[in-house]
Amino acid sequence: MPREKEIYDTRCHDTGSESCPCFLADAGQCIACPVLRGEQDCDACAWGGVCVYDSYSRGDQAHTRRYIRAPIKSEKSTAAGLHCVTVHTPRHWSAELRQPGSFLMVKPPGSEETWACPMAVFSVASSGELSTIVYRERGPKTQQLARHLKTWEVAGPYRSGLLGVRRLNRAVDCDALILTSGTGQSLLPNILRRLNDNNCSVQIALDPGMDGAAYVVQALPEFAGSLSLIRLDAEIAGCRHQSTAGIISSSSAPLVISLGSDHLHIKVGAALQRDRLWVASNNRIMVCAAGWCGACTVIRRDGSELRGCRADIAPEDVFWSGDWKGERDSR
């Protein structure tokens, strides 16, 4: 039978992990378990391989991720405020940090958690003990980080860096189109490795962003052939200009991945038909990345709220206008 359509089942990224059950269970707001949310039965269970109710009622104590000191091994900056920082991270994090959508929360040493920023992991050294992060200095938080280039504090690994990530992990022998702009590129290496392992062919449209740095290109010479440098929806000298909608309509790839600002995602969402699978970078603002502060809250079509830092949801749960609207389903 041909695949008619797909509806992305909401899960929790942390089910069954060392951070589960979390205090959302205490608060009656567990993302996975309807019984812990006060419902009568398990029908709406977002099954992730373990029964959270079982763990919770046995009194299993979850450990919230703690910040650890991460000495900085090396640092390179450009005049345009782009920083490439390599920090020491525990070896046992490395497998998780190589997963598509994995990220760390990073803050200056000794600072409060309100100073923490989510940072995608660009690469992990083969020793497994060094992680590289590329970020652009933008607001006060990233400025603070740029001022502390000896040591940081990091917590992780976190898993919610991509909306719709299970679509990416499930794609096998499939064509993928990737549109990326600015520091959205930092998510590319882990994604490309997964697509390559799964025998998927990729076409990448890269908009280098405001400072014009296509830093991912040097890091991934093996993908140079599938990569075109473009300027999305704007005229800039030296770059081919193309519209987002045009790129999407001229490709027939069933999997479309947008890595960039919400502005990019909205344009991608508007251009996509329902028969294509969409994955997008998760740009929710995150402070605690644990579910308590609410900074990352996503309001879905049905009015329900979810914590974007923990919930495994699809881009259309966040950007629900146009073609993506109006489906009534029971979840």
Add this chain to the structure above:
Amino acid sequence: MTGRTVIIVGGGWAGCAAALSAAMAGAETRLFEKTDMLLGAGLVGGIMRNNGRYTAAEEALRMGGGGELFQATDEVARHVDVKFPGHSHASLYDVAKVEPLVREHLTDAGVDIQTMRRIVGLTMNEDSLSALVDEDGDVILGDVFVDATGTSGPMGACVRHGNGCVMCIQRCPAFGGRVSITGRSGVRELMATKGPDLPGAMSGSGKLNRESLSPGLIRTLDESGVAIVPLPEELTQLEKLASKPCQQYALPEYADNIVLLDTGHVKLMTSYFPLDQLRTIEGFENARFEDPYAGGKGNSIRFTAIAPRNHVLQVNGRPNLFCAGEKAGVYVGHTEAIVTGMLAGHNAARYLRNRELLEMSTDTAIGELLARGCEALLTPEGLAESQTLAGSVLFERLRKKNLYTTDSSVIDERIERTGLWRKFSRPL
């Protein structure tokens, strides 16, 4: 309604019978099962044809459709005409042989069997279902649906109402828990009760590993299909009988003895039995459980999600959703699942063709089961009563109404008279 596809969710006995009936009535039929095997709780049971189930099986064989599954269970019976406390003329099917045979029957009838496809959601168009969504997000379009998801588990229910997940044949941790289609469509489901404020019921039997029992016990089982071992006084277990869904086995004999039946596994007719106590009894020194694996600690919880429905097995308020088996009442048993499945599948096919839905005559044992099961859902007392043709209240009713018989000429006449002869094996 002029659609084509009947979608059945749940591949237990009820779902298999529904699929066979719908396919034989001429509908394009797809069956979705979350585990890697069909038959659900039927993979570990095995008792057929005891008491009123004999009559129902014979009726169903004459009606055709899903009723033909009784041929399959007869074909792989290890023992026939077995007597054990309170029960006559039972046959015990071989739990290791029955599933492949049923799969073959369904495939031959043209049913599209999809295992390891767990349905977790659905889309609706007003009051009707329009599509199902599986765990991978795939959307499955259909015209009419049968909810045969049973009532075992899921893990959360076994934790809340029982002694935790004891790793039964449903294997929720590996395949994900049961999800009710009726529940997902927004219908508030009913719970059976085992006592005031005690929802659900614990499964009433476990299976021991054959090789772990003494040669003497195995010999007795091989010869007669039954072994009855008196329990030392300190181990009699009266208090446990009340929690069983199988009221037909809630007799003192079952509290004073260990009753074993040979179904390929050794069926132990009690919900659970602490292993160290069991091993103090002669012949059980090396005993271990086969299903549930933690049968020393508890058993699966059932009947926490029953669909409110009408006499033709249509879920209340959901015109294109039918239900069968444990989902359709406090129905305990393979036979009960098969005969309700048979009607649900047939009526689903009728719904597709815009034909009047069939109500089973109460001049048959099957009709009586369907009618009483429906009435019972309306009262708290009814929800505390398990509906089985093999004993308890319903079997009494069958006897009173002279519906219980093993005489094939009586059954021939009855099925002829009610117009049900081969009714389910003809395309509509």
